[in-house]
Amino acid sequence: MARIPPDHGSYYDRIAAHHVLPLWVDTGKYVPMAPSPPYEPALWKYSEIRPLLFEAGEVISAEEAGRRVLVLQNPALSGFDGTTRSLYACLQLIMPGEQAPEHRHTQSAMRLVLEGDGAFTTVDGDRVEMEAGDFIITPSWSWHGHVHEGETPMVWLDGLDNGLMAQLDTTFFEPGSPAQPHEDSGGKKQGSRLLRYPYCKARENLDILRKVTEPDACHGYRMEYLDPSDGGPAMSTMTTALMLLDQGFDGDSYQCTDGTIFVALEGEGETTMGERNFAWKRHDVFVVPSWCPHAHRATTDAVLFSFSDRIVQQKLGVWREARGG
Ligand code: GTQ
Numbered sequence: 001m002a003r004i005p006p007d008h009g010s011y012y013d014r015i016a017a018h019h020v021l022p023l024w025v026d027t028g029k030y031v032p033m034a035p036s037p038p039y040e041p042a043l044w045k046y047s048e049i050r051p052l053l054f055e056a057g058e059v060i061s062a063e064e065a066g067r068r069v070l071v072l073q074n075p076a077l078s079g080f081d082g083t084t085r086s087l088y089a090c091l092q093l094i095m096p097g098e099q100a101p102e103h104r105h106t107q108s109a110m111r112l113v114l115e116g117d118g119a120f121t122t123v124d125g126d127r128v129e130m131e132a133g134d135f136i137i138t139p140s141w142s143w144h145g146h147v148h149e150g151e152t153p154m155v156w157l158d159g160l161d162n163g164l165m166a167q168l169d170t171t172f173f174e175p176g177s178p179a180q181p182h183e184d185s186g187g188k189k190q191g192s193r194l195l196r197y198p199y200c201k202a203r204e205n206l207d208i209l210r211k212v213t214e215p216d217a218c219h220g221y222r223m224e225y226l227d228p229s230d231g232g233p234a235m236s237t238m239t240t241a242l243m244l245l246d247q248g249f250d251g252d253s254y255q256c257t258d259g260t261i262f263v264a265l266e267g268e269g270e271t272t273m274g275e276r277n278f279a280w281k282r283h284d285v286f287v288v289p290s291w292c293p294h295a296h297r298a299t300t301d302a303v304l305f306s307f308s309d310r311i312v313q314q315k316l317g318v319w320r321e322a323r324g325g
Helices: 006-016 044-061 160-166 198-211 310-316
Strands: 041-046 067-070 087-092 099-105 109-115 118-122 126-129 137-138 146-149 154-160 174-175 221-224 239-245 254-257 261-265 268-273 274-282 285-288 296-297 304-309 321-322
Touching: 041 044, 044 067, 044 087, 087 146, 087 285, 099 304, 109 261, 118 137, 198 221, 198 239, 239 296, 239 310, 254 296, 261 274, 268 285
Parallel strands: none
Antiparallel strands: 041 285, 067 087, 087 154, 099 146, 099 174, 109 137, 109 154, 118 126, 118 146, 221 239, 239 304, 254 321, 261 285, 261 304, 268 274, 268 296
16 A cells, blocks of 8 residues: 655645646556456346336337337446446337337347347348347448338347447437348348347257367357357457357356356356356346456356457456466
8 A cells, every 4th residue: 555645735625736646646446456346246137127128118119219228237337337337238129010210220139039029120230030048240341221011019138338339439329221222131241240149040050069069167158159250259349259058057157358258048047256146937037247256157058148348358368267266
């Protein structure tokens, strides 16, 4: 602990008047020994949030709302500061016959379909079908809107890098639409990234992984979504993954610098984060802060989807992980 010099002749007040701070006071606050995120572990139960989302379905249309979305706001943050500091997890509801108008923004977005079918999202004019469990991406600055032609309400989880864009002051937004008409591209746009990763294929791959490999002590059977055109991550600012945990899985403790948002797609279990246990089941969403020791347990076979800003940290060369901490 560094000795803080006395405030000689109100020195600190005099420099503050010039918008100047002494780095030798509270140095640990500016340069902590390890990440000390200002947000906390949290879990949102789908059984509690779903009725509130459907209540919004009665009072505001998708057209009126622009997007009928509830943001999962970290309890330790305020305003629209996000689920972690870099990422937003949101739940979006669209009713049969509704359209959410097209727009584009510098934030990259992903969707993970939780319930319903028969809606499609348009990405730069291409029609991308959405079915339960599908992972769908909207790259930065691509035009996108949603159209629901099915019979039952649809809910999906949105993941956006709003906090990251806000931190970098790189947010642009534009309403409108691309010139060309919507065509069914089968989820693949010529010369660009894959837009749709169907759940049935991803789930099959998890089962193959289970057959041919041993489970990781922390992550069970884990695979990341990669773009087949270059083998790199599906998204430029988010690492997205699926984990399959065997019934009875009792994972080792793990830490990483990417605060991570998990969504339970199948099964039940619990995750210890720091000193607290968070029980989860299907469609619950929880957040593990940066560098928070955590361990997963599964009471049934379970599948967790996760997203984080890991790929950004890796590109910058600052990402760290530790096992068994
Ligand atoms: O569906 O385009 O949760 O633009 C937040 C911003 C969803 C969307 C969100 C958006 C969208």
